[in-house]
Amino acid sequence: AQKITQTQPGMFVQEKEAVTLDCTYDTSDPSYGLFWYKQPSSGEMIFLIYQGSYDQQNATEGRYSLNFQKARKSANLVISASQLGDSAMYFCAILRTGANSKLTFGKGITLSVRP
Amino acid sequence: NAGVMQNPRHLVRRRGQEARLRCSPMKGHSHVYWYRQLPEEGLKFMVYLQKENIIDESGMPKERFSAEFPKEGPSILRIQQVVRGDSAAYFCASSPGQALGEAFFGQGTRLTVV
Numbered sequence: 001a002q003k004i005t006q007t008q009p010g011m012f013v014q015e016k017e018a019v020t021l022d023c024t025y026d027t028s029d030p031s032y033g034l035f036w037y038k039q040p041s042s043g044e045m046i047f048l049i050y051q052g053s054y055d056q057q058n059a060t061e062g063r064y065s066l067n068f069q070k071a072r073k074s075a076n077l078v079i080s081a082s083q084l085g086d087s088a089m090y091f092c093a094i095l096r097t098g099a100n101s102k103l104t105f106g107k108g109i110t111l112s113v114r115p
Numbered sequence: 116n117a118g119v120m121q122n123p124r125h126l127v128r129r130r131g132q133e134a135r136l137r138c139s140p141m142k143g144h145s146h147v148y149w150y151r152q153l154p155e156e157g158l159k160f161m162v163y164l165q166k167e168n169i170i171d172e173s174g175m176p177k178e179r180f181s182a183e184f185p186k187e188g189p190s191i192l193r194i195q196q197v198v199r200g201d202s203a204a205y206f207c208a209s210s211p212g213q214a215l216g217e218a219f220f221g222q223g224t225r226l227t228v229v
Contacts, residue, residue: 004157006157037220042222043204043222043223043225044220044221044222044223045158045206045208045220045223047219047220091157091158093157093158102148102160102163102171102174103148103150103158103160103208103218104160105150105157105158105159106157107155107156107157108156108157
């Protein structure tokens with residue numbers, strides 16, 4: 001079974017500063033993928049970034065980067081230069097690659113960006 | 116992603132009624148996944164379908180819930196005899212193949228049971 005743990009309480013960050021959202025995972029599969037999604041108050045799930053377990057480099061997508069530490073089983077999301085529009089819930093998820101794969105989500109972290 | 120269309124966006128049902136949630140996948144996508152999100156929770160997997168086949172329904176309650184993805188038309192998640200505990204947001208995701216990393220989510224249907 002796969003599990004995602006997101007234990008941070010609501011996070012606050014000043015506009016234009018960087019923030020790290022924590023995610024740890026548990027899996028026995030040798031091959032897997034890690035995802036971060038953003039869910040604003042409007043409710044949709046917006047894909048942000050993906051990291052494969054065999055990727056040598058940390059994933060980056062614009063202002064988002066993933067600090068992947070495989071030995072520690074952590075996949076923290078770093079948002080640089082926070083914007084007011086970054087205020088949302090953020091979910092970490094893990095996917096076992098192969099047939100019949102499905103995403104397993106954490107409970108999420110609320111991020112509030114202060115002007 | 117706007118390409119996955121779910122309707123209705125909001126649905127109110129009285130206890131005991133039936134709820135039908137629809138999901139039209141992105142063009143060219145033949146794999147559909149349904150997830151449920153309870154308040155203050157992450158998304159929980161319910162069912163994975165391909166055209167005319169249920170591949171994995173391990174996350175779906177055995178009673179009152181059913182899902183289909185016919186050869187023509189949208190995928191339907193049906194909840195019979197709804198109860199207050201069914202109130203949640205239901206999300207659909209679609210992908211072109213088994214690699215769910217390529218999947219995109221719809222905007223969800225918010226079901227409220229009164």
